[in-house]
Amino acid sequence: MTDVSNDSVLIEPAADASTRPLPNGHRMEEFEITGVLGVGGFGIVYRALDHTLARVVAIKEYMPAMLAMRRGDLSIALRGERFAATFRSGQAGFINEARLLAKFDHPGLIKVLRFWEAHGTAYMATPYYEGLTLKQRLAGGRALSEADIMRMLAALLGALETLHRTQCFHRDIALDNILIQPDGSPVLLDFGSARKLIGDLVDDSSIMLKPGYSPIEQYTDDPAFPQGPWTDIYALGAVIHILVSGQLPPAAVVRSISDNYQPLEGSTQRYSATLLRAADAALRQRIEDRPQSVGAFAALLGLTSATPGHYSAADHSAPAANEAALPASPVPAQGWPRDALVRSASPTPAPQAPSGERVAPASKARWWLLGGSALAAAAVASLWLVNGGPAPAPVGAPPPPSIAAAPPEEPPAMPAAPLAAPLAATGPAPVAPVPVENSGALPAPAQPPAQPPAQQSAADAEAEAPAPAPVDAEPAPTPKPVLKPVQVALRISPWGEVYVNGKKRGVSPPMKSLQLIPGDYRIEVRNGSLTAHRVQLRVTADAAVPDVVHAFTSGQP
Numbered sequence: 001m002t003d004v005s006n007d008s009v010l011i012e013p014a015a016d017a018s019t020r021p022l023p024n025g026h027r028m029e030e031f032e033i034t035g036v037l038g039v040g041g042f043g044i045v046y047r048a049l050d051h052t053l054a055r056v057v058a059i060k061e062y063m064p065a066m067l068a069m070r071r072g073d074l075s076i077a078l079r080g081e082r083f084a085a086t087f088r089s090g091q092a093g094f095i096n097e098a099r100l101l102a103k104f105d106h107p108g109l110i111k112v113l114r115f116w117e118a119h120g121t122a123y124m125a126t127p128y129y130e131g132l133t134l135k136q137r138l139a140g141g142r143a144l145s146e147a148d149i150m151r152m153l154a155a156l157l158g159a160l161e162t163l164h165r166t167q168c169f170h171r172d173i174a175l176d177n178i179l180i181q182p183d184g185s186p187v188l189l190d191f192g193s194a195r196k197l198i199g200d201l202v203d204d205s206s207i208m209l210k211p212g213y214s215p216i217e218q219y220t221d222d223p224a225f226p227q228g229p230w231t232d233i234y235a236l237g238a239v240i241h242i243l244v245s246g247q248l249p250p251a252a253v254v255r256s257i258s259d260n261y262q263p264l265e266g267s268t269q270r271y272s273a274t275l276l277r278a279a280d281a282a283l284r285q286r287i288e289d290r291p292q293s294v295g296a297f298a299a300l301l302g303l304t305s306a307t308p309g310h311y312s313a314a315d316h317s318a319p320a321a322n323e324a325a326l327p328a329s330p331v332p333a334q335g336w337p338r339d340a341l342v343r344s345a346s347p348t349p350a351p352q353a354p355s356g357e358r359v360a361p362a363s364k365a366r367w368w369l370l371g372g373s374a375l376a377a378a379a380v381a382s383l384w385l386v387n388g389g390p391a392p393a394p395v396g397a398p399p400p401p402s403i404a405a406a407p408p409e410e411p412p413a414m415p416a417a418p419l420a421a422p423l424a425a426t427g428p429a430p431v432a433p434v435p436v437e438n439s440g441a442l443p444a445p446a447q448p449p450a451q452p453p454a455q456q457s458a459a460d461a462e463a464e465a466p467a468p469a470p471v472d473a474e475p476a477p478t479p480k481p482v483l484k485p486v487q488v489a490l491r492i493s494p495w496g497e498v499y500v501n502g503k504k505r506g507v508s509p510p511m512k513s514l515q516l517i518p519g520d521y522r523i524e525v526r527n528g529s530l531t532a533h534r535v536q537l538r539v540t541a542d543a544a545v546p547d548v549v550h551a552f553t554s555g556q557p
Contacts, residue, residue, distance in 0.1 A: 022044075
């Protein structure tokens with residue numbers, strides 16, 4: 001892989017604050033940029049002409065605005081040396097998600113044609129998809145009939161089953177990640193692995209999670225809450241919920257404290273009990289209560305499958321006229337994801353043109369087109385998820401990368417209309433980066449996905465263990481004893497974000513305990529702007545370990 005320190009030159013932010021796109025007419029081998037389709041916090045999507053095959057394609061450029069900017073020679077410059085490791089990690093995830101998607105050939109998944117590195121960053125090319133995202137369609141007040149919803153679910157479940165067979169999970173299903181093409185067939189878009197990697201490194205849960213869509217297991221790395229097919233099924237249940245009711249379900253972290261979820265079944269006569277009951281099952285808070293596989297969820301919906309990865313819906317009519325406009329309650333503004341791409345009706349002119357105007361025909365449109373980072377922060381704040389500031393660095397370790405010094409400016413929204421879909425990314429945790437040629441054909445299939453969450457948690461516990469003291473060399477060393485993790489109970493109210501040696505481990509509740517091998521630890525529990533609770537903890541294998549207990553009160557500063 002290209003070394004960022006060689007290709008991405010460090011410059012001061014004051015020297016050039018531009019994140020402008022590549023100009024029209026710019027050539028990258030056989031591809032010629034002909035327009036800009038979307039600009040987001042983590043990338044830019046272009047319309048391009050493939051001169052070799054005489055076809056129109058979409059090209060996505062890895063361009064995290066919070067970390068980098070474009071220089072006059074069109075190369076990418078980091079906003080500061082402290083962002084180098086984070087930029088490299090996100091770029092590795094971007095390339096590896098392209099490798100993964102290149103393995104699949106399913107009509108419901110983005111097809112990666114090629115990927116390469118240039119200008120100090122990475123690119124991938126896909127077919128040019130036209131259509132509207134579900135988010136854009138609902139923002140225009142157009143509801144889907146039950147027949148349309150069932151056909152869409154059949155196609156999406158086929159795509160997810162294709163992923164899940166290889167232990168890959170999307171983990172980011174939402175209205176703005178489902179494209180409806182002119183013929184009605186859906187395509188599952190962004191997996192957001194680069195965004196997830198950057199979110200992990202800067203410790204910003206608002207980058208990674210979407211309240212309402214994200215189930216409880218995505219808020220914690222506790223092995224008692226593993227991620228799997230049921231994680232994507234929950235998010236798909238949230239999509240059904242908003243299509244049916246016009247509202248997202250309550251955030252899972254709020255439901256873990258007081259579950260105020262109102263079942264869809266019996267709430268409306270416009271949709272069948274089968275659809276509503278299946279959505280309720282998908283949105284159950286407890287993992288074991290949800291359908292455990294795509295096939296199980298498809299059975300609840302009454303879908304049939306003749307071949308793996310392909311489902312079909314029986315022809316049926318809704319119990320009432322559900323072609324009408326959406327329910328009176330507006331679609332809630334959960335905001336674009338941080339790497340979501342603002343779509344345009346047609347390729348925009350060269351980037352020298354003035355900024356596009358924000359579309360605001362009505363309050364609903366403005367509601368949907370608010371900046372992604374601001375909305376994510378507002379949604380998280382409303383759900384008691386606001387962090388009190390950047391996570392402190394582990395004791396005796398260098399501080400993690402931070403983006404606080406250079407927050408990105410959200411680009412102006414563009415009008416919603418037929419578009420080329422932004423490129424998708426990987427579902428599983430990205431694998432180690434593999435070098436790629438700048439102008440070669442697609443490489444070998446992706447490496448196997450990351451280990452399951454339960455195994456990852458054990459690895460985390462091992463990684464967080466204090467380094468053993470050096471010992472004198474012996475002529476015949478004996479095997480070191482295996483240190484078994486010790487359970488440390490958590491009793492936090494009403495909730496708190498738990499950090500171990502500066503690394504976030506999850507939210508308690510739902511997380512009820514930590515698994516730590518013997519050693520000394522610094523435990524910190526945060527709850528928004530309230531005073532953090534800190535405790536030094538010594539874990540031993542032969543002595544009881546005290547619980548971590550704290551109650552946050554609103555009277556605290």
